[in-house]
Amino acid sequence: MSEAAVKSTDATTEDEGGIYLDQFPAEAKVIRSALYSSFLALALGGLFGIIQTLHRTDIYRFIDSETYYTVLTAHGVFLVITFTIFFLVGVFTWAVTTSLDRPVEDIRFTWLWYGLMSLGTVMAGGAILAGFTDATDISADVLFTFYAPMQAHPLFYAGLVIFVVGTWLAGADWFRSWWNWKQENPGERIPLPTFMVLTTMIMWYIATLGVATAILVFLLPWSLGLIDSVNPTLTRTLFWFFGHPVVYFWLMPAYMMWYVLLPKVSGGKLFSDPLARVVFVLFLLLSTPVGIHHQYLDPGISEGFKFIAMTNTMFLLLPSLLTAFTVVASMEHGARQRGGSGRLAWLKALPWRDPVFAGMALAGIMFAAGGFSGMINAGMNINYLVHNTLWVPGHFHLTVGTAVALTLMAATYWFMPQLTGRDLWNRSVALVQVVLWFVGMTFMTNAMHRAGLLGMPRRTAEPQYEGFEFQAGVGSVAELDAQIAIGGALLAISIVLFLTNVVLTAVAGKRSDLPDNSYADTLSGPEDSPLVLDNLKLWTAIALVLVVFAYSLPLLSIVERGGLFGPDVTAFPQHIQFVASMAVSVVGDSLATIDPVSSLAQFADTTIATLTGVIR
Amino acid sequence: MRISGGALLVAIAFTVPIVVELRTILAWFGVQISVFEGLVLGLALIAALLVYAFWPEADDSPDASSSS
Ligand code: HEM
Ligand SMILES: [Cu+2]
Numbered sequence: 001m002s003e004a005a006v007k008s009t010d011a012t013t014e015d016e017g018g019i020y021l022d023q024f025p026a027e028a029k030v031i032r033s034a035l036y037s038s039f040l041a042l043a044l045g046g047l048f049g050i051i052q053t054l055h056r057t058d059i060y061r062f063i064d065s066e067t068y069y070t071v072l073t074a075h076g077v078f079l080v081i082t083f084t085i086f087f088l089v090g091v092f093t094w095a096v097t098t099s100l101d102r103p104v105e106d107i108r109f110t111w112l113w114y115g116l117m118s119l120g121t122v123m124a125g126g127a128i129l130a131g132f133t134d135a136t137d138i139s140a141d142v143l144f145t146f147y148a149p150m151q152a153h154p155l156f157y158a159g160l161v162i163f164v165v166g167t168w169l170a171g172a173d174w175f176r177s178w179w180n181w182k183q184e185n186p187g188e189r190i191p192l193p194t195f196m197v198l199t200t201m202i203m204w205y206i207a208t209l210g211v212a213t214a215i216l217v218f219l220l221p222w223s224l225g226l227i228d229s230v231n232p233t234l235t236r237t238l239f240w241f242f243g244h245p246v247v248y249f250w251l252m253p254a255y256m257m258w259y260v261l262l263p264k265v266s267g268g269k270l271f272s273d274p275l276a277r278v279v280f281v282l283f284l285l286l287s288t289p290v291g292i293h294h295q296y297l298d299p300g301i302s303e304g305f306k307f308i309a310m311t312n313t314m315f316l317l318l319p320s321l322l323t324a325f326t327v328v329a330s331m332e333h334g335a336r337q338r339g340g341s342g343r344l345a346w347l348k349a350l351p352w353r354d355p356v357f358a359g360m361a362l363a364g365i366m367f368a369a370g371g372f373s374g375m376i377n378a379g380m381n382i383n384y385l386v387h388n389t390l391w392v393p394g395h396f397h398l399t400v401g402t403a404v405a406l407t408l409m410a411a412t413y414w415f416m417p418q419l420t421g422r423d424l425w426n427r428s429v430a431l432v433q434v435v436l437w438f439v440g441m442t443f444m445t446n447a448m449h450r451a452g453l454l455g456m457p458r459r460t461a462e463p464q465y466e467g468f469e470f471q472a473g474v475g476s477v478a479e480l481d482a483q484i485a486i487g488g489a490l491l492a493i494s495i496v497l498f499l500t501n502v503v504l505t506a507v508a509g510k511r512s513d514l515p516d517n518s519y520a521d522t523l524s525g526p527e528d529s530p531l532v533l534d535n536l537k538l539w540t541a542i543a544l545v546l547v548v549f550a551y552s553l554p555l556l557s558i559v560e561r562g563g564l565f566g567p568d569v570t571a572f573p574q575h576i577q578f579v580a581s582m583a584v585s586v587v588g589d590s591l592a593t594i595d596p597v598s599s600l601a602q603f604a605d606t607t608i609a610t611l612t613g614v615i616r
Numbered sequence: 617m618r619i620s621g622g623a624l625l626v627a628i629a630f631t632v633p634i635v636v637e638l639r640t641i642l643a644w645f646g647v648q649i650s651v652f653e654g655l656v657l658g659l660a661l662i663a664a665l666l667v668y669a670f671w672p673e674a675d676d677s678p679d680a681s682s683s684s
Contacts, residue, residue, distance in 0.1 A: 353622030362626070431622055435629045442633045474643045479651060483636070 020418040020517040024097050026107045030114055032419045034090035039502055041082035046495035048075035053488030056463055057481040068461035069141040070131040076144035077128060080400055082121050084250040087408045089170050091253045092197045096174045099191035100181045104173055113169035120163025127156035148232045151571040157220040164208050171201035189526040190534050192273050193260055199280040200252040202540050203245055207288050210241030231566030233300040233558050240291035248287045250400050254407040258327045264520035265357045266334025266350060271326050273522040274529030282319040285543050289550030296383045305554045306380055313378045359410025359434035363403050370398030391452020394445045402441045409498050410434055418517050422509025425501050436494040444487025447480040617669060624669045631661050
């Protein structure tokens with residue numbers, strides 16, 4: 001960006017009021033680009049979502065089952081990395097500039113990190129999409145968890161690293177703004193939105209140390225052929241060191257919207273600023289030391305460490321319950337300001353017609369349901385029942401797929417006018433869109449949870465095996481499949497409506513009087529919160545200590561047992577042909593001689609044949 | 617209208633989870649119903665909502681047999 005743009009933002013910060021575009025024109029441009037990148041990812045992810053839904057329910061198939069892993073990888077990566085994180089950097093930039101009331105320090109730096117994130121996305125996304133064609137041998141069918149020994153093209157890992165470095169610089173941008181603001185405003189409390197951004201970013205810096213190590217030290221050199229093998233348990237553990245906190249990285253922008261925007265659109269004030277700060281500090285402290293709860297079924301980590309992770313996980317319920325309380329209290333305050341009364345009748349006074357409000361409220365309600373299935377996942381013993389079944393996608397389509405995605409879509413209806421100066425193209429379509437998402441997710445996730453309870457696996461194109469029937473408690477498996485497909489279709493329609501509204505707002509939205517850029521006031525403000533809450537150094541130190549406690553012993557014992565570079569593990573795409581044919585000749589033939597299990601052998605045959613194809 | 621159009625839409629959306637899980641809940645009490653019967657019950661629920669929403673404000677005795 002040019003110098004001139006920087007100057008022009010400087011000039012406008014003095015004026016109070018106005019929409020964001022008028023206050024910070026240069027920043028509005030970056031944020032718009034970030035949001036558009038995010039929506040592009042949503043469009044792609046949604047497309048792959050409906051393809052795989054129709055395929056695995058066997059309702060309509062037009063891809064080979066071997067391609068399913070490519071589709072699923074693209075779905076996962078585009079939605080939970082690209083869509084969410086591009087949106088986050090946009091919202092966080094808005095939050096910092098608005099609440100500190102100052103432009104970014106150097107807009108060229110801001111464009112730099114946006115550029116790095118885009119470059120990383122093109123590299124990693126390109127590697128995934130290249131898996132659809134045989135023209136190159138580039139592919140990255142490793143799912144968003146990229147577990148070794150599945151191996152992706154180096155382009156994929158390098159892309160991820162560059163993307164993450166982009167987010168690091170984005171964080172540096174916001175810290176720099178805050179630091180300079182602090183010098184000019186000594187003794188002032190950090191405004192709440194900036195506080196949320198900073199605590200979230202500290203968590204992110206700590207968490208990404210895990211993936212950065214996994215990729216830079218192990219996976220990337222391994223895919224480049226510089227080292228022969230890796231220790232799968234080690235890289236998996238490093239992944240989940242980051243993999244749990246990344247969940248909060250998706251959630252934090254949604255929480256921020258619930259705290260600073262939802263009370264405002266409800267017509268009231270945020271119930272408590274101090275409580276909101278406590279919640280963000282708790283997430284900073286607790287989100288990293290719990291990652292092992294994704295590894296309850298991993299061999300090579302002792303039960304004791306898993307048990308500690310479980311206990312810590314249960315503590316994480318606290319900030320979510322605090323959020324539920326604060327948000328509902330703020331909504332009730334809003335409703336009563338609008339003339340609502342009665343014990344429950346106040347609900348009627350809420351602005352249900354407003355898609356920003358309705359979308360966020362529905363997202364919050366779905367999140368409560370997701371919280372319950374999350375508690376099931378978190379329990380070490382009961383996790384064995386649902387592990388790697390369709391229950392798990394059922395759970396996270398409620399959390400990241402709805403609580404986060406729907407909140408971001410609803411927030412978009414507020415941000416688009418702020419960033420473009422144009423009114424939303426169609427408010428009723430927006431309302432129908434958010435309601436459709438709610439209904440679609442109800443169908444899809446309900447059936448996924450129930451299919452999971454029957455033991456139906458996730459991450460497979462062929463969940464139905466020959467000669468084996470899943471037994472549904474109530475209803476039938478066909479009915480569950482139908483529900484998943486209906487839900488998926490409604491979601492796809494919802495995404496189309498959303499994108500249509502965004503595009504038409506950008507090109508055809510009318511210019512009219514728009515509400516000023518601002519966020520919710522508080523009933524109990526920062527002056528009521530103890531000073532220690534703003535002591536970021538203290539919280540960072542405690543967070544680091546907790547991480548060391550939680551991870552040093554497990555990591556040591558993993559390395560002790562498996563070696564830093566593992567027992568000689570062969571990479572998956574290269575050698576699967578060999579492994580699979582070995583398996584067929586050894587297992588397949590010997591099983592085929594025993595009559596009662598001959599169908600099993602047949603199943604082994606077909607699975608292996610599929611596997612061989614999948615991982616070309 | 618006793619509630620806004622938006623609120624009505626959301627309220628109808630809310631009956632969906634209930635309709636979807638109605639059969640499971642009823643099965644809990646030993647009542648087995650088919651998908652079709654569940655659907656009919658759901659539609660009845662939505663009809664009741666519509667009647668409530670459109671019932672004139674002054675009249676306080678909703679009569680489910682006629683809708684406005
Ligand atoms: C049109 C909307 C969507 C549809 C139809 C859809 C459908 C599905 C289905 C059926 C699966 C399970 C596939 C399997 O395990 O075999 C899945 C997986 C997944 N979905 Fe979605 N989904 C949608 C939107 C979303 C959104 C908005 C997000 C997140 C923001 C999301 C994140 C994921 C993730 C992370 C996985 C797991 C990928 C993996 O196992 O590696 N989905 N989706
Ligand atoms: Cu987790």
